[in-house]
Amino acid sequence: MVEAALPKVKIYATGGTIAGASNSNSSTDTTQYSAGQVTVEQLLQAVPPLKDIAMIESEQFTNTGSNQLNTSILLSLTKKIQGDLDSDSNLSGVIVTMGTDTLEEAAFLFDSIIDDERPIVVTGAMRPTTSLSADGSFNLFQAVSASISSSSRNRGTLIVLNDRIGSAYYTFKSNTRTLDTFQALEAGFLGTFAGIEPIYYYQPARATGRQLYPVSSLPANNNLPSVSILYAALDQGPAQLDFAASQGVQGVVIAGEGDGEADRTWLDSMTKLMNRGVPVITASRSPSGTVQAGNNFGNGTTSIPSKTLNPQKAKILLQLQLAKAPLDMQAVKDVFKTA
Structure with a gap:
């Protein structure tokens, strides 16, 4: 009996707290740390069970705090993601790991440009890799799980942290420290997880006001007005x-x-x-x-x-x-x- 091939996903790592490490070698330090210290390969090595649910390709697109990103860098990444989706029909979905400071803006940008039914899942962490109860590894696992689920299709870009699945259009960062920082106060979350299984509350839909700006409509030099x-x-x-x-x-x-x-x-x-x-x-x-x-x-x-x-x-x-x-x-x- 031939076993079914695992679904294929691609992770684009950009840094952030999910790739952060303490400057003091303290496992209780969640404030004095440096973002973007851990590579995507190291992130994946910290989550061995991922290899049991998906074939994973990864790219270290950049490795910095999200407050050091700009729309030019993000447009370059967006075009890269769209190109990879267009050229590889075997991709089930993609994941972007990044810092949470500007995560909502990046996710909104992806959602406004990338035109594909497959999920783009953005995740991060509120505690660095060196912290007790660091949240990044499980957030990454759940993000991969969401990206390979057929139930995640036709929902646009998703934000996955802290057992919650949110729409990039409505979800925002509400707190500087807590794990439940990402909220969608008016619209509500799209779903949650039972362990690593995504559970959606609604049938697939896009935000009412969502506008689509295809890559062809964007500046070739990636400089927005x-x-x-x-x-x-x-x-x-x-x-x-x-x-x-x-x-x-x-x-x-x-x-x-x-x-x-x-x-x-x-x-x-x-x-x-x-x-x-x-x-x-x-x-x-x-x-x-x-x-x-x-x-x-x-x-x-x-x-x-x-x-x-x-x-x-x-x-x-x-x-x-x-x-x-x-x-x-x-x-x-x-x-x-x-x-």
Whole structure:
């Protein structure tokens, strides 16, 4: 009797805490450590049972903390993943290991570009490899398990950590330290795990507002348009907005108060930018809820509301849209209308 071949997956390692190691040789140190110290080969060696569930290819794409990544590096990785999926029909899915600081933005970028029914699973860790109860190895095991499951298909990019499966569109990092940092407060998780078996709560679906930007629509040099995120707070006037405008940014996202608002003194500068063809997106610094059009902010004249997207994801969406259609303000409005 011929045994069935194991499913094939590919892991792209980029560093992060999942590849981190303590600087003090302490097993209880979860703060003073360096990210990106362990190679993907070492990560795989620490999880021997993986060889029993999948044939694994791996690539050390980079090895650094995710706060050292940028959209140019991530676009290069995205194109690499899309190319590998297109050229290898035997791949069941792919996994990206990375730091959690910018994981939600990277996953959102992958989800907005990669066009394939096979799962792209992004995972990381909150404790370095040298820590007691380090979470990276089991997160990696569950990520591989999710990537080979037929139930994971047609769901877009998935975020897998701490026994949870989340949509890249809605899931975000909510805590600087805890293992359950990744949450989807409004939309909820897509599923969980029983051991290593993924269990989904719903049939496959994509986020309502998800936009697709094929690789062909992206810059060959991987440089996306410049978009700044500005933070609104008490006593915060429009000086930072005026400075951003003077630096030639191509778009602005405001992490606003409540429903995407700021001091009324911002309105004149916002309107001038919009009239110049520079989109201003009003998002919220609050961790959940939607941002809608108001009388002063988000009315289409002073700014465009981000709807369900937080500032960092709104920035990625705006960059992708500006790369596709640089001078089309109406297209930006249309894209965010369903975000």
